Amino acid sequence: MTIGTRKTRGWTLALTSIGFFMVALDTLVVVTALPAIQRAFGASFAMLQWTMNAFTLAYGAGIITASALGDALGRRRVFTAGLALFSISSMACALSPSIGALIIARTVQGLAAAMVTPLSLTILAAAFPPERRGTVVGIWGGIGGLAVAGGPLVGGLITQGLDWHWVFWINVPIGVLAVLLVRARLPESRGPGARFDLAGVLSSAFGAVALLFGLSRLGERGWSDEIGVVAFGCGVVAIAAFIAWERRAAAPLVPLHLFRNRTFAAANATSFLMIGTLSAAAFLLTQYLQLAAGHSAVGAGLRMLPWTAAPLAIAPLAGRLSDRIGRRSVLAAGTFLQAVGLGWFAARAGSETSYAELVPALVLAGIGIATALPVAPTAALGAVAPADIGKASGINSTLQRFGGAFVLAVAVAVFSSHNTIGGAAGFVLGFRPALAVAAALSALATVTALAIARSPSTAATPARSLERLASGVIGITVVGTKP
Numbered sequence: 001m002t003i004g005t006r007k008t009r010g011w012t013l014a015l016t017s018i019g020f021f022m023v024a025l026d027t028l029v030v031v032t033a034l035p036a037i038q039r040a041f042g043a044s045f046a047m048l049q050w051t052m053n054a055f056t057l058a059y060g061a062g063i064i065t066a067s068a069l070g071d072a073l074g075r076r077r078v079f080t081a082g083l084a085l086f087s088i089s090s091m092a093c094a095l096s097p098s099i100g101a102l103i104i105a106r107t108v109q110g111l112a113a114a115m116v117t118p119l120s121l122t123i124l125a126a127a128f129p130p131e132r133r134g135t136v137v138g139i140w141g142g143i144g145g146l147a148v149a150g151g152p153l154v155g156g157l158i159t160q161g162l163d164w165h166w167v168f169w170i171n172v173p174i175g176v177l178a179v180l181l182v183r184a185r186l187p188e189s190r191g192p193g194a195r196f197d198l199a200g201v202l203s204s205a206f207g208a209v210a211l212l213f214g215l216s217r218l219g220e221r222g223w224s225d226e227i228g229v230v231a232f233g234c235g236v237v238a239i240a241a242f243i244a245w246e247r248r249a250a251a252p253l254v255p256l257h258l259f260r261n262r263t264f265a266a267a268n269a270t271s272f273l274m275i276g277t278l279s280a281a282a283f284l285l286t287q288y289l290q291l292a293a294g295h296s297a298v299g300a301g302l303r304m305l306p307w308t309a310a311p312l313a314i315a316p317l318a319g320r321l322s323d324r325i326g327r328r329s330v331l332a333a334g335t336f337l338q339a340v341g342l343g344w345f346a347a348r349a350g351s352e353t354s355y356a357e358l359v360p361a362l363v364l365a366g367i368g369i370a371t372a373l374p375v376a377p378t379a380a381l382g383a384v385a386p387a388d389i390g391k392a393s394g395i396n397s398t399l400q401r402f403g404g405a406f407v408l409a410v411a412v413a414v415f416s417s418h419n420t421i422g423g424a425a426g427f428v429l430g431f432r433p434a435l436a437v438a439a440a441l442s443a444l445a446t447v448t449a450l451a452i453a454r455s456p457s458t459a460a461t462p463a464r465s466l467e468r469l470a471s472g473v474i475g476i477t478v479v480g481t482k483p
Contacts, residue, residue, distance in 0.1 A: 009127050012185075016079075019079065027055075031286045032156045033158070037099075041102070043099040049409070056110065063117075065253075069115075074188045076123065083182065085111065087171055087179070089108040091169070092104075094166070158170070200245055200252060203242035211231075267327075267380035268395065269445075270449045271377065272406075274373075279405075280404075281435065281438050283412075288428075289303055291424065306359055307363070327378060327382070334372030335446040337371065342361070342439035372445075415434035418430040
């Protein structure tokens, strides 16, 4: 890690934050535009799901690989390539002539996001001395939190005031300017030399994509669908091969011995379910507010604020509280509150239900996810040795992305099986059980959180820095999330 000069640090903070902001904003801006995209292409609800799933899968599959490439080829080089690719793929999204073309462009956009987000944090940490990293990472994460809180509203304003294509066009000038400034102002840095685990990269990426694609097909069409069965089987075989390879690889992408630690395993399972629930809920709630409740895109974005804005106020307090009473209690309380809030919303939602009746449920779910978000990654990183923190962070981020895609696939499958009559009433018939399943999986996250050791090892500086980061970020990395 190379400490930057005083002259370069300001540019480093600004440019890495711009890259992160662009990716974080794009994640939830797109969510609000989905109904308009559906109308433009006449897409089914299941196909609409893949405009998010494709992004999330590519994002999750590329994180560890992008980090390894940055260490080997140069972090600035890979970060710049990611910014350029994100801009080009955003242009391709805006120009897409069909829902299939949009899904392909979103896949490339997800790969670009995997190059931008983790490397922006690595470059930022490399530029500042250890005693200042917590502060600057907190600023970086806070900027991401602003993007997430404002994403649904900005998406609604753009979609309603201009057109859905502009939620992608806005990335292009920002990305081009960022590429030029990064090349001119940021120094290059590299990580410690290590062998590149190509077999691990290929088997994990193929396995994850095949598994999630198979689950989505089977959920939508049933186990009689041959393509879904084959894809699911290929995914299982590839993941099994990946695990077998990682056991004997000289430089494994995923050190499997980390999962022998109960706290690390439980924290990652909680992250998987927590971000998955968040991703599915964001997708479902946005559609409900527009298609069932009849609100405009702007109206839907405004009505999401009791939920999406909660992390800005709650998460920093939750992080400090977890330092005092332990990660286990705070994380379990957060996932439980999210489960109750989403379950409450599912029970009360209807085509004639007033928004005022649903606000308490949104607030409760928002407080819950804001409480849990900064604690899960901190618990995972605090459970490993300092030498393993980098790979542990990559594992946690990857599982969050896959959790988003997995739970969303399950929720859409439940929705499709219950939405049988069409219209607002039919949407509600599918929406309520789908959101109830998301709530149940959040409750399961409470169980996994309680499996964390009561007194986990104290997080070192990198873990405390991550907590500051997470206090400003929702998901995602939703769908993000979660992001």
